[in-house]
Amino acid sequence: MTSSDHLLDMIRNTPEIDLLLRTSFGFDVGRKHHGEGLRLASGAPLEPIAGESAGGAYFLCAEEDGRRPVVFASSEGEGGLIADDLADALEIIIGLEWRDCLGFSGGGDVEVMQVSARHLERSLTRGNPEVAEERAHVAATLSLRVVPVAGLVSRLWKAASRTVPDYVVTTEDGEAYDPPFGEHSEPRHGGWH
Template structure:
């Protein structure tokens, strides 16, 4: 497994790879500054390394070494670990369509619920961005990362987020803590994912029945 610095150096030296990483994962090395001043409750060092298109930030946690835990903080006040190294976090982001929504619609961190959300998200991606599948394979190969199965990646992501407490709780300067990355909702909360039952055809004898009063 490549170290965190090796991966970052590869991306910084290769503009094409950096663009591919932005396209597939919304992981942009030019967006490392968070929207507000934050720190870990444990006082461990935080290093912002990238951001996404919604204002969220990816941090490496702890003193500098070959691999460090990766914490994601959204711009809306949720935060938590998403991998125990940059390679592990990127494998989750590359292999899981809209990993953030898998957490948002997780029913508080239920793995079965996360799988249901992932199924919906994968169908949405195939419909709306069919080219992303090939880009995911290209990106994983370029970074020498594994493309694990979706159930395995979901389990890794769920375990990482669940392990955020107590050492990786993010706070603002006043001491107020960020919320968990686990959202309380189930996929049924998303109206576009609700299955619409087919309408029942009216019975022929009803169509031919004379109107009342005739």
């Protein structure tokens, strides 16, 4: 059994963790039917492992050097590599508002991502004061690390920067998903507040 299989089994068999991942962090192993028919541009298959409420999907790629990279494909047609294995992906998913961080990246500028992540973290904490305890609980149960936001941003940027050419997500018809980095550096209406 791979470490990815072990983590997925732990999530499925621990209802409290499954619920927290689904409701607080947008990682729902019960939605693994999302994204059927997607593959990498190389033609390599993707194994759906989870979805999120907006219709996006998480996938495992074929094993490389004992690890299975994780890609995400949104329902809006953006996608790419988020981590080199499921443990790294879950640390990013629970520790960072990662999709918005990529969206407000100024086209992939790691410094812009760091600023965005700090604003997003403040907003998340205001909306969910228990998020730190939820992160710690999920991390402890799944033997993950709680990594500072700045470190997670660096890891996410590094992975997403490697999307092209090996981790470009495509449809069955060969239509490529847009890269994961958004062009904006802050929300268009009102900026960060």
